[in-house]
Amino acid sequence: MVVFAVRKQLLSGSSCGACTRLLLLLRKSSGIHNFNQEEITEKLQAFPGGSIDLLKQESGVAVLTVNNPSRRNAFSGSMMVELEQKVSQLESWTQGKGLIVCGAGGTFCSGSDLNAVRAIANPQDGMKMCMFMQNTLTRLLRLPLISVALVEGVALGGGAELTTACDFRLMAPGSLIQFVHKHMGLVPGWGGAARLVRIVGSRSALKLLAGAVKAGPELSLQMGLTDGILEAPQRPDGDGAGSALQQAEDWLGLHTAGAAPVLQAVKKVVLAGGELPLSEALRAEKDVFGTVWGGPANLQALASKAK
DSSP: OEESSOOGGGGTTOOOHHHHHHHHHHHHHSSOOEEOHHHHHHHHTTSOOOEEEEEEOTTSEEEEEEEOGGGTTOBOHHHHHHHHHHHHHHHTOTTOOEEEEEEGGGOOBOSBOHHHHHHTOSHHHHHHHHHHHHHHHHHHHTSSSEEEEEEOSEEETHHHHHHHTSSEEEEOTTOEEEOOGGGGTOOOOSSHHHHHHHHHOHHHHHHHHHTTOOBOHHHHHHHTSOSEEOOOOSSTTOOSTTOHHHHHHHHHHHHHOSOHHHHHHHHHHHHHHHHSOHHHHHHHHHHHHHHHTTSHHHHHHHHHTOO
């Protein structure tokens, strides 16, 4: 049995009371308690296709790729399971600093594979899948890594929700993000609505959800949904220098320069500040501060008198 909660790795390296309180408070506020992960995992694995690929680089930046091009990178059941497994790997990556989430073949993700959706089109199975993906995407957002969604092509439905599980979003020219759920007679179920409200505010979230707005790069930037628009690739094949991935790595590099423990601590205090009451967030910040004060990066900076 698992609980929709902050994973212990989020505040790893810190045996702090406030960190424990963060875990407990978020468990209480999640609205999802126990569900049988083994049961839903077995059911999802009955719908194979595609893969979730993870590349950890020496730079400390990992690339997570949604890989199912024949279905515009829609999530099969087995891909949902693989995503949870890759998030588990990233939770224990002590050298990690950043994460780029992207799609294979020049498109981001078109949501769920309809073959799998049709097979579990009953409330009981739908709720189980919902809990599984909410758990996975919340853990993705709470990774102690600075994350960015690289949107090429389309991010539709669950793909749009996936973008909200990253700290930042970058969009390639001609790409779009669209919450198409109402056209399917649904609302977001992977936590996308709650995260969207926190990103763009309730009024803009209503417009995006109720209008199923096709948000291209310019509109997304205007609404605060995206953090930057990339340049068109220099090469026709979109690879190499100037590629969307290279631009995303360069952009993320501006925020991930430095020691991994310090950057992970930064992410942790920001998460605490955003999800805890002020008094609890202050205690969490104090305790995380204690894990880096007098640490190697701090002592090196003091020795060089750098600030």
